[in-house]
Amino acid sequence: QENxxxxxxxxxxRRESEEARAKLAELDLEVQQKTNRLAEVELRLxxxxxxxxxxxxxxxxxxxxxxxxxxxxxxxxxxxxYIIKTVEVESAKTKQALxxxxxxxxxxxxxxxxxxxxxxxxEQQLQSSQKTAAQLRAQIMMYEAELERAHGQMLEEMQAxxxxxxxxxxxxxxxxxxxxxxxxxxxxxxxxxxxxxQPALRTLTHDYNSLKxxxxxxxxLLQEALRxxxxxxxxxxxxxxxxxxxxxxxxxxxxxxxxxxxxELVRLKGNIRVFxxxxxxxxxxxxxxxxxxxxTFDADDDAILxxxxxxKQVSFELDKVFPPQAxxxxxxxxxxxxxxxxxxxxxxxxxxxxxxGAGKTYTMEVNLPRFASFxxxxxxxxxxxxxxxxxxxxxxxxxxxxxxxLRDLLGKEPQEKLEIKLCPDGSGQLYVPGLTExxxxxxxxxxxxxxxxxxxxxxxxTNLNEHSSRSHALLIVTVRGxxxxxxxx
Numbered sequence: 001q002e003n004x005x006x007x008x009x010x011x012x013x014r015r016e017s018e019e020a021r022a023k024l025a026e027l028d029l030e031v032q033q034k035t036n037r038l039a040e041v042e043l044r045l046x047x048x049x050x051x052x053x054x055x056x057x058x059x060x061x062x063x064x065x066x067x068x069x070x071x072x073x074x075x076x077x078x079x080x081x082y083i084i085k086t087v088e089v090e091s092a093k094t095k096q097a098l099x100x101x102x103x104x105x106x107x108x109x110x111x112x113x114x115x116x117x118x119x120x121x122x123e124q125q126l127q128s129s130q131k132t133a134a135q136l137r138a139q140i141m142m143y144e145a146e147l148e149r150a151h152g153q154m155l156e157e158m159q160a161x162x163x164x165x166x167x168x169x170x171x172x173x174x175x176x177x178x179x180x181x182x183x184x185x186x187x188x189x190x191x192x193x194x195x196x197x198q199p200a201l202r203t204l205t206h207d208y209n210s211l212k213x214x215x216x217x218x219x220x221l222l223q224e225a226l227r228x229x230x231x232x233x234x235x236x237x238x239x240x241x242x243x244x245x246x247x248x249x250x251x252x253x254x255x256x257x258x259x260x261x262x263x264e265l266v267r268l269k270g271n272i273r274v275f276x277x278x279x280x281x282x283x284x285x286x287x288x289x290x291x292x293x294x295x296t297f298d299a300d301d302d303a304i305l306x307x308x309x310x311x312k313q314v315s316f317e318l319d320k321v322f323p324p325q326a327x328x329x330x331x332x333x334x335x336x337x338x339x340x341x342x343x344x345x346x347x348x349x350x351x352x353x354x355x356x357g358a359g360k361t362y363t364m365e366v367n368l369p370r371f372a373s374f375x376x377x378x379x380x381x382x383x384x385x386x387x388x389x390x391x392x393x394x395x396x397x398x399x400x401x402x403x404x405x406l407r408d409l410l411g412k413e414p415q416e417k418l419e420i421k422l423c424p425d426g427s428g429q430l431y432v433p434g435l436t437e438x439x440x441x442x443x444x445x446x447x448x449x450x451x452x453x454x455x456x457x458x459x460x461x462t463n464l465n466e467h468s469s470r471s472h473a474l475l476i477v478t479v480r481g482x483x484x485x486x487x488x489x
Contacts, residue, residue, distance in 0.1 A: 279359040280324035332374040395437040398453030402471035409453035410436040
């Protein structure tokens with residue numbers, strides 16, 4: 001890594017040196033261009049001066065010629081006059097020549113006037129040329145001064161650039177020397193490292209060749225492994241399928257055996273079982289010796305109940321007798337097997353019967369926890385336990401039988417009388433057309449439905465005790481199940 005950094009720094013110094021050289025070449029080219037332009041300007045100035053000199057010389061010659069012509073013309077008329085004077089004394093033959101001479105003289109005078117005007121124009125042109133020459137000389141002097149200043153400035157810039165170039169070259173050279181020294185040192189370290197890395201490189205090369213051979217052979221190995229894995233997976237799937245079929249067969253057999261054993265147990269206990277529950281003495285029963293309990297229990301048999309009637313003791317034998325101190329849990333333990341029968345698809349009925357004040361409502365509805373709550377808790381627990389194999393739907397209805405009339409306590413019109421009919425499927429079971437059902441998911445949902453039905457029942461009569469003594473409240477729970485593996489309902 002240090003070697004790479006040194007190489008990069010050396011390359012950077014080389015690039016800076018190349019940039020300095022390129023900049024110096026550009027400056028040399030600029031100086032050369034300025035020198036060429038200065039030479040061109042000097043050449044043009046020299047050409048202009050030569051042309052002006054030639055023009056002045058030409059004008060001077062014309063001026064001298066004009067002056068000579070004027071001088072000659074000035075001298076000629078005197079001769080002509082003299083000739084005229086001399087001709088006047090000569091003979092008449094010369095009169096004609098005299099006239100011709102006079103005409104010529106007149107022409108010459110006109111020519112002299114024209115020459116004088118031309119001389120004036122030439123003099124004006126000469127003056128203009130002299131002014132132009134003076135302006136050109138001033139411009140030439142200004143250009144020479146500008147060229148001198150530019151030349152001096154270029155010399156100064158060239159000197160400064162030369163100094164800067166020399167300084168940059170020296171700095172770059174010194175830095176390059178230092179960096180080259182560091183590079184040489186790093187190269188020495190790199191050579192040492194290379195010498196130590198050669199064995200590792202040989203080992204890596206050998207490993208690489210081995211891996212290369214393995215990669216080349218990998219597709220064949222992979223295909224063989226995949227074929228073996230597919231065969232194993234197919235065999236395992238077939239074994240799992242056969243095991244599942246065997247387990248399903250055993251499960252169905254065990255399910256039927258369990259239902260058979262459970263139904264046999266219920267049958268042995270009695271399909272119709274009667275329990276007696278004795279309530280404790282209350283204030284309404286009076287106080288003192290007259291309030292003694294007329295019911296006694298058999299200490300050796302909890303199914304015997306003794307009743308004192310008209311001074312005689314009468315005994316009754318039931319399936320079980322619960323004393324006043326018995327709890328709701330103890331009562332429920334005797335009927336909790338009916339929950340399993342319900343889930344197995346059998347009709348189950350639990351009802352409380354007795355005279356007014358015997359404690360029916362206290363047992364089924366008022367006493368907390370309610371007797372029905374135990375039943376529903378166990379029902380939902382059993383349903384959740386079978387959720388992996390069965391789909392259950394639980395619905396609840398509430399009705400009341402009063403004066404031999406059936407009313408829907410959950411309907412919109414509780415006063416409407418309903419009829420009890422036989423199911424049209426030929427099963428012989430009874431059903432109530434139009435009876436309202438609510439789908440429930442928990443015990444809380446059942447309690448809400450129960451409370452709603454209880455409210456509709458209580459608001460129908462001002463004397464609740466009198467009404468309840470003549471009416472019978474029914475809470476109907478319907479459990480529908482579907483076995484996903486067999487499709488059995």
